[in-house]
Amino acid sequence: MAYRPVHKIPSSEITPKSVYLNRRSLMAGAGAAFAAGMLPGHAWAKLETKPSKYGADLKPTAEEYITSYNNFYEFGTGKADPSENAGSLTTSPWSVKVDGLVAKPGTLALEDIVPKVQEDRTYRHRCVEAWSMVIPWVGFQLSDLLTKVEPLGSAKYVAFETLVRPDEMPGQKGFFQPLDWPYVEGLRLDEAMHPLTILATGLYGEELPNQNGAPLRLVVPWKYGFKSIKSIVRITLTEKEPPTTWNKAASNEYGFYSNVNPNVDHPRWSQATERPIGGGLLSQRQPTLMFNGYEDEVASLYTGMDLKKYF
Numbered sequence: 001m002a003y004r005p006v007h008k009i010p011s012s013e014i015t016p017k018s019v020y021l022n023r024r025s026l027m028a029g030a031g032a033a034f035a036a037g038m039l040p041g042h043a044w045a046k047l048e049t050k051p052s053k054y055g056a057d058l059k060p061t062a063e064e065y066i067t068s069y070n071n072f073y074e075f076g077t078g079k080a081d082p083s084e085n086a087g088s089l090t091t092s093p094w095s096v097k098v099d100g101l102v103a104k105p106g107t108l109a110l111e112d113i114v115p116k117v118q119e120d121r122t123y124r125h126r127c128v129e130a131w132s133m134v135i136p137w138v139g140f141q142l143s144d145l146l147t148k149v150e151p152l153g154s155a156k157y158v159a160f161e162t163l164v165r166p167d168e169m170p171g172q173k174g175f176f177q178p179l180d181w182p183y184v185e186g187l188r189l190d191e192a193m194h195p196l197t198i199l200a201t202g203l204y205g206e207e208l209p210n211q212n213g214a215p216l217r218l219v220v221p222w223k224y225g226f227k228s229i230k231s232i233v234r235i236t237l238t239e240k241e242p243p244t245t246w247n248k249a250a251s252n253e254y255g256f257y258s259n260v261n262p263n264v265d266h267p268r269w270s271q272a273t274e275r276p277i278g279g280g281l282l283s284q285r286q287p288t289l290m291f292n293g294y295e296d297e298v299a300s301l302y303t304g305m306d307l308k309k310y311f
Contacts, residue, residue, distance in 0.1 A: 007151045026179055032101035047138050047202045054196055057140060059131040060122055063204050065278040070125065070211045072230055073178050074162065074169040081171070082211035089231070091215040100159070100236035103150035110215055114201055115140050121198060126260045127218035132274040137219055138202030143193040151189065151237050158192040159232035159242035160185045172232045179245055185229040186242035186256065188301075189221065196221055199232075222291040222298045224258045255311035259302070264289035264311050 057257060060066075072082040078091045092112040122136040146158070162183035166172040170179050201208055208214040213230025220227050226246050236242070244252035252266050262272045271287040291298050302310075 015160075034242065043166060045207045047205060047207065048117045049120045049138050049202075049205060050117055052121050055121040056121070058122050058124065058134045059151075060136045060204070061276075061278045065210050065266050066135055067211060068205035069133075069277055071129075071225065072171075072211055072213070073173045074181070074183065074231075077178055083209075085170050086210035086214075087261065088170075089122055089163075089210045089214070090168060091167070091210065091231075094215050094233075096232060097234045098149050098236075100146075100238050101152040101155035101235070102226060102237050103152060105149065113145060113199075113216070115144070118201065120205070121219075123219060124289075124294075125221070125225055126228055126274060126288065126293050128224035128254070128266060128271075130266075130271060130274050130288075131277055132198070132286075133277050136204050136229045137270040138205060139200035139219060140200035140210075141195055142197045142199050142218070143195065145199065145235075146192060146237075149237075154239050155237040157233075157238045158187050158189055159236040159238055160187075160229045160232055161236070162229055163233045165291065169288060179249060182233075183229060183245045184242065185218070185227055185244050187227075189237070190301055191220065191237075192299065194301070197296060222260060222294040224260060226254070227258050246279045257302075257307075257310050259307065259311075260288065260290070261307055261311070262290060264308050 042140065068083045069079050070082040072078070074084040074261050075082040087148060092110075095107050096113060097107045097111070099105040118138050120136060122134060125133045125135045126217055127162070136172045142158075162181075164171070164172060164182045168280065171178070187197070198219045200217050201215060203209075203212060210219065213228075216232045217230040227244075241256060244254075244256060248260075260271075265271050271288055274288050275285050276283055289295070
């Protein structure tokens, strides 16, 4: 089928170019720099990018919120913990092991994975906790990498694994752990090959901050945010559905598919509406969109499936 670009929104909601280009004013001061995971004397590097036909003309959430309100349990369970603790993470050099049912397995250096020119893709981001953002990612299609390693005919799923480094990830230390490490996730192969699925290396045109999953994270915009695994060190193609961290922790609450669906509530709260982050005290909750607004592009992946059963 031919994939259509994601939906347009009214021009009144599009970020003015002057605001976008002057976004760094939001980060003024040492406190904001610290919140963004920046080390003294360090500035994010600009990335070489090009527009993408799959990027929506959405108004991005302010950078200060995207980089300071995060779920990344490896650095702590509080929303501010990742921005406060992730500065310790070493992200260079970095490599990713690609194995399993592929013709060309191997351990690839990050610079051999990431194309020189990447795409700007502004996507809606919906957390399973019923809050949302709009994030201007920089990245490239996961399908580009998978095609290079040549999946075998028996491959049906793609498994992902996050770094384990307790000396740099304080959330992995201690006797009581909120989750099993490493953090693992998975997609069906057709989901992984879909053109909306990307590996992100940056946001707002600059290198990805540590707390947002540097140096390489998955972004699957029609699924809840916990599916978009961060700081990836391994990608494995398999024949069987791989285990996933939150499904292992609470299978009645977090299914393998985890598609954004306003008609299927979390057992402990409604998914019918969401709270946009950064909208101020008077910000209204807004209706949750089916597949997070990407229904035209991805609904065909689930034709005939009971989405309440396969949640």
